[in-house]
Amino acid sequence: MKALKIPEATIVRLSVYSRFLEQADKKGIITISSGEIAAGVGVSPAQVRKDLAYFGEFGTRGVGYNAKDLLKHTLKILGLNGKWTVVVVGAGNLGSALVSYRGFRERGFDITGVFDNDLTKIGKRLLDLEVMGTERLEQVINDNDVKIGILTVPASAAQDAANLLINAGVKAILNFAPTVLSVPEDVEVRDIDLSTRLEILTFHLCMREK
Amino acid sequence: MKALKIPEATIVRLSVYSRFLEQADKKGIITISSGEIAAGVGVSPAQVRKDLAYFGEFGTRGVGYNAKDLLKHTLKILGLNGKWTVVVVGAGNLGSALVSYRGFRERGFDITGVFDNDLTKIGKRLLDLEVMGTERLEQVINDNDVKIGILTVPASAAQDAANLLINAGVKAILNFAPTVLSVPEDVEVRDIDLSTRLEILTFHLCMREK
DNA sequence: GACTGTGAAGCCATTCACAGCT
DNA sequence: AGCTGTGAATGGCTTCACAGTC
Numbered sequence: 001m002k003a004l005k006i007p008e009a010t011i012v013r014l015s016v017y018s019r020f021l022e023q024a025d026k027k028g029i030i031t032i033s034s035g036e037i038a039a040g041v042g043v044s045p046a047q048v049r050k051d052l053a054y055f056g057e058f059g060t061r062g063v064g065y066n067a068k069d070l071l072k073h074t075l076k077i078l079g080l081n082g083k084w085t086v087v088v089v090g091a092g093n094l095g096s097a098l099v100s101y102r103g104f105r106e107r108g109f110d111i112t113g114v115f116d117n118d119l120t121k122i123g124k125r126l127l128d129l130e131v132m133g134t135e136r137l138e139q140v141i142n143d144n145d146v147k148i149g150i151l152t153v154p155a156s157a158a159q160d161a162a163n164l165l166i167n168a169g170v171k172a173i174l175n176f177a178p179t180v181l182s183v184p185e186d187v188e189v190r191d192i193d194l195s196t197r198l199e200i201l202t203f204h205l206c207m208r209e210k
Numbered sequence: 211m212k213a214l215k216i217p218e219a220t221i222v223r224l225s226v227y228s229r230f231l232e233q234a235d236k237k238g239i240i241t242i243s244s245g246e247i248a249a250g251v252g253v254s255p256a257q258v259r260k261d262l263a264y265f266g267e268f269g270t271r272g273v274g275y276n277a278k279d280l281l282k283h284t285l286k287i288l289g290l291n292g293k294w295t296v297v298v299v300g301a302g303n304l305g306s307a308l309v310s311y312r313g314f315r316e317r318g319f320d321i322t323g324v325f326d327n328d329l330t331k332i333g334k335r336l337l338d339l340e341v342m343g344t345e346r347l348e349q350v351i352n353d354n355d356v357k358i359g360i361l362t363v364p365a366s367a368a369q370d371a372a373n374l375l376i377n378a379g380v381k382a383i384l385n386f387a388p389t390v391l392s393v394p395e396d397v398e399v400r401d402i403d404l405s406t407r408l409e410i411l412t413f414h415l416c417m418r419e420k
Numbered sequence: 421g422a423c424t425g426t427g428a429a430g431c432c433a434t435t436c437a438c439a440g441c442t
Numbered sequence: 443a444g445c446t447g448t449g450a451a452t453g454g455c456t457t458c459a460c461a462g463t464c
Contacts, residue, residue, distance in 0.1 A: 007432075007433060007434095009433075009434095010433090011413050012406055012410065014413075015403070015405070015406040015409040015410070016390075016406065018409075019388060019405075033444090033445065033446090034445075034446075035445085040390070041390055042390045044435070045445095046434075046435055046436070046437095047433095047434065049445090049446060049448085050433090050434075050435090050447085050448085052447090053447055053448070057446080058446095059445075059446050059447080060441080060442070060445080060446075061440065061442060061444085061445055061446045061447075062440095062441055062443080062445050062446075063441090063442065063444080063446085064444090064446080065446090078409045078412055078413050078416075079409075079413055079415060079416035080409065080412065084408075086408075092307075094307045094311060096303065096307065097302075097303035097304045097306065097307035098404070100303045101304060101404065103388060103404055103405045104404070104405060104408065107405045107408070107409065109408055147415055148408065148411055148412070148415075171418075172411035172412075172414065172415055174407055174411060178229060180250070180251055180252045186418070188411050188414045190407055190410055190411060192402060192404070193225070193226070194308070194311065194313055194314070194402075195225070195313045195314060195316070195319070196222055196226065197384055197400055197402055198294075198296070198314065198319055198358065198384060199221070199225040199288045199289075199290065200218065201382035201383075201400060202289035202290060202358070202382075203221050203287065203288050204382065205289060205357055205358075205381055205382055206287075206288075206289035208381075208396070215454090217454075217455060217456095219455075220455090243422085243423065243424090244423075244424070245423085254456080254457070255423090256457060256459095257455095257456065257457080259424060259426085260425085260426085260455090260456075260457090262425090263425055263426070267424080267425070268424095269424050269425080270424075270464070271422085271425075271462065271463035271464060272422050272423050272424075272463055273422080273464065274423065274424080275424090421464105422463100422464085423462105423464090424461105424463080424464100425460105425462080425463100426459100426461090427458105427461100428457105428458085428460105429457085429459095430455105430456085430457070430458085431454100431456075432453105432454085432455080432456090433452100433453085433454080433455095434451105434452080434453075434454095435450105435452070436449105436450085436451070436452085437448100437449095437450085438447105438448090438449095438450105439446105439447090439449100440446085440447085441444100441445090441446080441447100442443100442444085442446105
């Protein structure tokens with residue numbers, strides 16, 4: 001079992017398999033084959049087997065995988081055997097929506113702080129949290145051992161906000177601001193660029209009408 | 211120049227180049243090189259040239275690209291020379307946030323309807339829109355020639371909502387529900403799975419501490 | 421001298437096909 | 443007979459390197 005160079009696409013699919021296995025397990029399914037998983041998530045059976053094989057031998061030849069077992073393995077691989085505390089910087093519409101997003105909690109993510117430096121937003125209540133000024137960012141991050149930050153500030157404020165997070169000890173950033181962040185190489189960044197996502201669709205719509 | 215098989219990654223980058231060029235143009239920059247674009251968006255100069263070359267010869271050897279010109283080309287390629295009307299299905303926190311998301315309007319996307327079948331949400335005001343019941347979906351889509359739908363409903367409701375959109379004539383769906391949609395092959399779907407995005411980060415955090 | 425456009429090379433991910441178990 | 447695990451083949455994207463142009 002060698003965990004040397006794993007394709008990012010494999011990790012993305014692993015997350016999807018993991019959720020699919022959760023459902024299967026809930027339905028009482030005991031044994032599941034690569035073909036069944038593949039059909040459920042829309043990839044090829046060979047892809048499922050290859051992806052899993054990066055991390056070990058979880059199945060039984062001639063039989064398949066034990067659903068509950070494989071679920072545990074996928075969660076472990078993704079680092080989801082435990083809670084993660086997360087902070088959100090940017091308490092606009094998007095940031096506020098993410099604080100209430102159930103999908104995060106269901107997968108073990110706990111948002112422990114929301115920050116903004118807009119005075120009109122500070123003090124606003126979101127679920128059981130109150131929007132704080134960014135001067136309290138460092139303290140909250142230290143107190144709760146936060147390793148992950150979500151950035152939902154305007155592009156113009158994104159680099160500054162990222163620097164605050166990084167200085168306070170955050171090691172991973174999910175960036176919704178449509179801008180390229182520069183960060184030290186021990187910090188992981190992934191972007192979610194909402195407009196770009198829509199533009200992929202418009203591109204294809206245009207292609208088709210030819 | 212033939213536009214036969216263009217990598218999805220190229221389209222994603224094109225969207226990023228396009229936004230970068232908008233900023234450059236705003237700053238009064240007339241001429242820009244592949245190296246400058248590359249530095250601005252974090253890719254290699256060769257990648258920039260290769261991406262652009264899929265669609266034509268936009269530059270001048272020995273000189274570079276005309277910023278305004280190239281901007282226009284990229285927008286045209288992405289289908290952004292004009293407005294796109296969009297509907298949002300699911301008026302929860304996330305759907306509501308997207309209705310107000312400025313990034314969409316800045317790139318020519320106009321949200322013309324928000325729908326839900328939760329009676330407590332119908333009638334709620336979001337900017338200049340009022341949340342409607344899904345029975346009015348088809349009419350709004352037809353009246354406004356809507357080709358794009360954004361899905362922000364729970365996973366359990368996603369396939370039904372997608373079917374409504376497709377039956378009404380929508381040809382592209384941006385799906386935030388963590389589930390695999392089945393759609394006819396003339397409909398484009400792209401997923402944004404927020405939890406998966408975070409899980410990529412936790413995976414890497416776990417790798418690192420070894 | 422500087423920079424684009426592009427064929428060729430290199431690299432990485434997916435698919436194939438089959439040996440190995442049950 | 444059925445299904446996993448995997449080396450080999452394939453396919454596709456990125457990088458290289460240079461000819462072509464200003």
